[in-house]
Amino acid sequence: MPQRGAGVKPLTIHQRNVRETAVKMRVRKFEVGDLDQVLVLADRYASWDTTPTRADIEGFHSANPDFFFVAEFNKKIVGFVYGRESSPPAETLDKWKSRKVASIETLGVDEDYRRRGIATSLLTALFEAFKQKGADLVTLSVPAAGLAAIKLYGKMGFEPRAHFLWKRLDA
Numbered sequence: 530m531p532q533r534g535a536g537v538k539p540l541t542i543h544q545r546n547v548r549e550t551a552v553k554m555r556v557r558k559f560e561v562g563d564l565d566q567v568l569v570l571a572d573r574y575a576s577w578d579t580t581p582t583r584a585d586i587e588g589f590h591s592a593n594p595d596f597f598f599v600a601e602f603n604k605k606i607v608g609f610v611y612g613r614e615s616s617p618p619a620e621t622l623d624k625w626k627s628r629k630v631a632s633i634e635t636l637g638v639d640e641d642y643r644r645r646g647i648a649t650s651l652l653t654a655l656f657e658a659f660k661q662k663g664a665d666l667v668t669l670s671v672p673a674a675g676l677a678a679i680k681l682y683g684k685m686g687f688e689p690r691a692h693f694l695w696k697r698l699d700a
């Protein structure tokens with residue numbers, strides 16, 4: 530007689546972490562009381578050319594409250610994302626075959642909580658909010674060195690549209 534559970538592969542540690550996080554994690558809209566924790570995450574993980582300041586984050590929230598999400602795990606904020614609608618000229622919209630464009634501005638997940646699907650859940654919530662406002666195209670810029678982010682966005686269906694190049698000139 531076959532043993533109970535025979536043929537069922539045990540979950541890997543990665544799969545167990547993803548599953549546990551999915552149960553305990555909650556993605557919800559940003560609230561003003563989250564500001565200090567989001568600021569710490571933004572300062573540590575989301576600085577690229579500039580680091581979002583308290584005023585930037587407050588400004589984003591008041592301008593785009595529907596597009597600002599946090600991931601809460603055991604009452605701790607472990608990730609956040611915010612975006613906004615963008616308004617390219619009509620000709621660009623035409624070329625992009627889009628009615629309304631939105632962009633991802635900043636995304637960061639605490640390094641102790643990565644590879645558990647948190648960024649994926651945050652982006653899924655943001656895309657749903659974008660769709661509800663009629664956006665049909667999402668853009669973003671990602672640092673060339675941000676390999677994790679490049680993989681993440683590739684997995685979520687993003688395609689490269691341009692390469693931003695630079696070269697230092699001799700003095």
Ligand SMILES: CC(C)(COP(=O)(O)OP(=O)(O)OC[C@H]1O[C@@H](n2cnc3c(N)ncnc32)[C@H](O)[C@@H]1OP(=O)(O)O)[C@@H](O)C(=O)NCCC(=O)NCCS
Binds near residue numbers: 682
């Ligand atoms: C990029 C970042 C947001 C990913 O957050 P995360 O919660 O770990 O992402 P997820 O768990 O949802 O990852 C989903 C998929 O993306 C890919 N991915 C994510 N991180 C990866 C890494 N370090 N290496 C390779 N692939 C990675 C994987 O395919 C992963 O699926 P898998 O774990 O089943 O293999 C996080 O690493 C981070 O905050 N980095 C610093 C800030 C940053 O780069 N922000 C984005 C700038 S636009």
